[in-house]
Amino acid sequence: MQIEKVQLYFLPVKTRTPYQFGKETMSEVVCARVCLSVLDTETGRSAQGWGETPLNVGWVWPGVLLFSEREAALKDFCQSIAAKWARTDLSGHPFEMGYAFLEDQLPVLRAAFNQGREGDARLPHLAALVCASAFDLALYDAYGQLHDLSVYACLGKTHLSKDLSHYLEPDADGVSFDGLYPEDFLVDAPESIPAWHSVGGTDPVLGAELTGNEPKDDYPVLLRDWIARDQLTCLKVKLRGHDADWDYDRLVTIGQMGIEMGVHWLCADYNCTAPDTDYVNAMLDRLRIEAPQVHGMLLYVEQPFPYELEEHPIDVHSIAARKPLFMDESAHDWRMVRLGRRLGWNNVALKTCKTQTGALLSLCWAKAHGMTLMVQDLTNPMLAMIPHAQLAAHAGTIMGLESNAPQFYPDASLPEAKVHPGIYQRKQGSIDLRSLTGPGFGYRLDEIKRELPEPAYVG
Numbered sequence: 001m002q003i004e005k006v007q008l009y010f011l012p013v014k015t016r017t018p019y020q021f022g023k024e025t026m027s028e029v030v031c032a033r034v035c036l037s038v039l040d041t042e043t044g045r046s047a048q049g050w051g052e053t054p055l056n057v058g059w060v061w062p063g064v065l066l067f068s069e070r071e072a073a074l075k076d077f078c079q080s081i082a083a084k085w086a087r088t089d090l091s092g093h094p095f096e097m098g099y100a101f102l103e104d105q106l107p108v109l110r111a112a113f114n115q116g117r118e119g120d121a122r123l124p125h126l127a128a129l130v131c132a133s134a135f136d137l138a139l140y141d142a143y144g145q146l147h148d149l150s151v152y153a154c155l156g157k158t159h160l161s162k163d164l165s166h167y168l169e170p171d172a173d174g175v176s177f178d179g180l181y182p183e184d185f186l187v188d189a190p191e192s193i194p195a196w197h198s199v200g201g202t203d204p205v206l207g208a209e210l211t212g213n214e215p216k217d218d219y220p221v222l223l224r225d226w227i228a229r230d231q232l233t234c235l236k237v238k239l240r241g242h243d244a245d246w247d248y249d250r251l252v253t254i255g256q257m258g259i260e261m262g263v264h265w266l267c268a269d270y271n272c273t274a275p276d277t278d279y280v281n282a283m284l285d286r287l288r289i290e291a292p293q294v295h296g297m298l299l300y301v302e303q304p305f306p307y308e309l310e311e312h313p314i315d316v317h318s319i320a321a322r323k324p325l326f327m328d329e330s331a332h333d334w335r336m337v338r339l340g341r342r343l344g345w346n347n348v349a350l351k352t353c354k355t356q357t358g359a360l361l362s363l364c365w366a367k368a369h370g371m372t373l374m375v376q377d378l379t380n381p382m383l384a385m386i387p388h389a390q391l392a393a394h395a396g397t398i399m400g401l402e403s404n405a406p407q408f409y410p411d412a413s414l415p416e417a418k419v420h421p422g423i424y425q426r427k428q429g430s431i432d433l434r435s436l437t438g439p440g441f442g443y444r445l446d447e448i449k450r451e452l453p454e455p456a457y458v459g
Contacts, residue, residue: 005037008457020201022271024058049142052383063120086459094139098357144440156183189393194400241273255294274304317344334365
């Protein structure tokens with residue numbers, strides 16, 4: 001497969017209610033949507049592949065730089081990537097092309113982009129990955145379209161020319177990737193999977209927290225109403241990381257409500273805000289003693305500390321001994337997963353926004369080394385939700401996937417929801433995957449009636 005044409009679109013989306021995570025609050029996002037026209041050099045067949053990722057500024061690029069400046073820089077970098085793919089000489093399988101781009105070309109593009117920038121004005125590695133991910137996703141969709149196969153039917157020896165030993169290095173524990181391919185670490189997709197609801201830092205949990213400024217529409221506002229409508233069983237709770245009493249009370253209040261309403265599982269997500277291991281351990285120990293039922297519901301803890309592990313090599317074995325501890329922002333790639341494991345992180349959260357190629361490599365490395373997985377959201381609307389759901393369905397996670405776009409901008413995906421209703425609305429605490437049929441990611445794009453803006457790049 002080789003690329004013949006690249007098109008890049010920017011689709012703005014506004015949230016229904018603000019979404020607070022860590023120190024950031026999201027009220028709008030621009031989604032980068034990519035179309036790659038490709039040619040099968042052996043048969044002469046052509047196809048188009050699509051990928052989409054929200055450029056979630058607050059998550060990928062926290063800092064003091066103005067939001068508008070960071071967002072503009074992300075869009076500019078997307079156009080730099082588009083231009084690079086338009087003139088690439090890479091060809092072959094998307095796993096091989098994606099790996100080559102991530103290893104050799106993305107670092108060069110980012111270094112050139114950051115030349116002359118200093119401090120917070122420098123584009124972070126995580127932001128570069130998110131910009132690259134829509135193009136990477138489109139590679140896989142295009143390959144599936146060419147061969148009339150699902151993306152996940154193209155990840156074995158039949159389609160790949162090299163095994164995983166050419167891409168991954170094991171830790172010092174005797175693991176070997178010789179003769180293994182990504183398909184060896186995947187599972188068959190079920191018809192439905194549990195969906196996690198995210199309780200943002202400013203989301204009203206109790207009626208006393210209502211301000212009167214909440215939207216007046218057909219969607220729930222209070223957490224109790226969300227649980228009842230979607231029959232939720234899994235709640236991710238965003239914590240502050242600088243107010244121990246608030247964090248504890250928030251988790252207990254939500255946990256007790258969940259017990260009353262049939263919720264099974266909680267997750268405590270700090271989004272990199274906790275100051276040290278003592279802060280997290282103190283909360284876990286207090287929960288175990290004072291609220292044991294809520295403690296038992298806590299399935300895992302997610303990313304308490306700054307995501308740059310090389311700059312902040314915090315030993316987290318003490319937390320992981322108390323509860324499963326998941327890397328999220330830190331898990332840039334399999335090398336960071338390896339470093340995290342050495343520091344005590346025992347599980348990994350995958351995201352398609354760090355590229356499909358990167359997610360597959362991290363998945364394989366983590367599973368080979370006994371780490372369990374989750375697949376987490378970047379509040380993925382529209383097309384972005386579908387590869388996200390597909391990854392979760394084939395990864396074999398500890399418990400389903402996070403799905404919060406139906407909370408924060410439910411109307412953004414109405415055209416897609418007409419074709420895939422079970423993906424964009426949670427029912428019985430799950431999303432339904434049965435509509436994802438056909439080649440590539442199963443978008444069924446010809447059935448989705450969405451008008452696109454003028455492309456920001458064509459080449």
